[in-house]
Amino acid sequence: MTLSLALTATAALLAADPPSLPAGHPPLGAATESPAASSPSTGLPPGHPPAVGVGSPAPVDPSALPQGHPAMTGRMAPTADELLKQLEGMQGLREREKTFEIASSLGKLYYTSGRFEESIPYLQQAEDKAKSTRELFLAQRKKLGGGAVPSAEEARCGFTEQTPMEERAKVAAERAKKGDTAGAVACGRAALELSLDVESMRANALFLTNDAPGALKVYERVLEVAPSFADALFGRSAVLYETRGEDLKALRGAHEGFEAFIAAHPNSPRVSLARKLSRMTDEAEKAGGMKKWLATREEDRRIRSSKLDLSRGAPPMARASAPNAGGQPMAAGPMQGGGASAPMISQETMEAMNSVEHTPELEAHLDQTVAQGEDLLAKGRYDEALTAYRQVMPLRPDGRVKAGLAWTLVGLGKPTAERVWGVAVSSDPAAVDKLGETLKAKGDTKGAKALWTKLAASAPDYAASASLQAKLE
Structure with a gap:
C-alpha cells in the first residue's frame, strides 16, 4: 500500500469516528436539503443546482468514485502530519478493534512517517487478522504435498485489488471445506499477499528499533508462506549480515539468501547490491568470520597504501577505519549479541532497507528529530540523544547526522565511538565543525571546545584550513 492509499484509509477511519459536535448539529460534509425558496445569497430559483463558485461545492456522483473511497465533502484531503495529530487525539485507538485494512493503514502511516516504534503495534494487529488464514493455508499446502498449485486467476478466486482480507479468507475457507485443496491453497496464498507486505514492514521496523532477533523471526514467517518474497528474502539476509558476523552458519544463510534473491528477482533494482553483499558474506565466511575478514582487508589496504604512499595527510581516524565493499569506512562493524549499543548499520543495508517514501512530512519530522x-x-x-540519532540515521545518513551520532557515542564512551568519529571526520569534517558551532550557540561552550579539540587532532589539515585554532582561544 502506498502512502496515498494509507492516508485515504486512515482519513476514512477518522471520518467514521463520531465528531465532537453540539447536539442536533448536521454531520460534517453531509448534503443539505434544497431550500423551498430561492436563496437570497445566490438569487437562484428553487431546485436550481448551485452555481460553480457559489455556496456549497457541487455534489459528486458517488458512482464516479472508486469502491471504498470515503465520501467527498469538498474539503482538502488531510496531510500525513494532520492525520497523525488527529490520531493522537483519539482515546483508546490502539486498543480498539479494527479491520485488517484499517490496522495496516495506521501501521503504514506511522512507518512512512519515520515513526517505526509506533507503527509496530498496528502492523501486528493487522497480522493477527490474517492468522487464521495463514494457518489454513499452511495446513492445506501440507495436505496438497507436491501437487501443482494454480494461480488465483486459474482457481477463480474472484479477487480484485479492492477485495478485503476478510472476504478473501472466507473464499479460501469455503474451498477447503469443499475439499478443493489446490483452490484453497491458491486463494489462501492470494489472501495472504496483503499480509506479507505488512509483515515485511514490521520486520524492517523491528530491525530499525534495534530488535534484530525479532526482525529475523518475522522475515522467516513471511518466507514460510512465500519462499521467494522479495522484501523478506533480502531483508533476512541483510540482517544476518549485519548482526551475525561471527556465526559462520548465519553468514552461509545470508549468502544463500542473497543468491536466491538474485535468481528470483533478476530485474530488481537491488540486484547489484545483492551481488555485492553475497560476495562479502561468502568472503567473510571463508575467512572465519567478519572480524577476521575485515582485519584481512584492512591489512591489505595498509600494505597497498604504504607501497603507493596514498595515506599521507589522511586523518588518523580515517586510516584506522575498516573499509566496506565500496572502499569507504563502514559506520561500524556488524552488531553482535544482545544489541546493548546502537545498531550501526552499513551504508549498503541502509540503502537497501530504506523503502520509506520521503514525503515533506517525513523530512520535517527528521529535521525536528535531528534538532x-x-x-x-x-x-x-x-542517552536520549542517541535514541534520536538512531531514528534518523537509517533514513538520512548525512554529514550532520553522522557528526551528531559520533559525538554522542564519544560522550557515552561506547566501544564504537572512535570508529564512528573517524567516519564522520573523514567524510565531512565541516559538518563536525558546524556541530561545535551549534553546541556553542545552545550554551554548551565547554562541549564545543572539546569537540573542536578532538577534531583538530583527528584532521590537522582541515583544522589549519578552517582556522580551527582561533575557536579554541
Missing part, C-alpha cells in the same frame, strides 16, 4: 538530538547533546543527555 532535538542537538538540544540533548548540548545538555549532556547523551
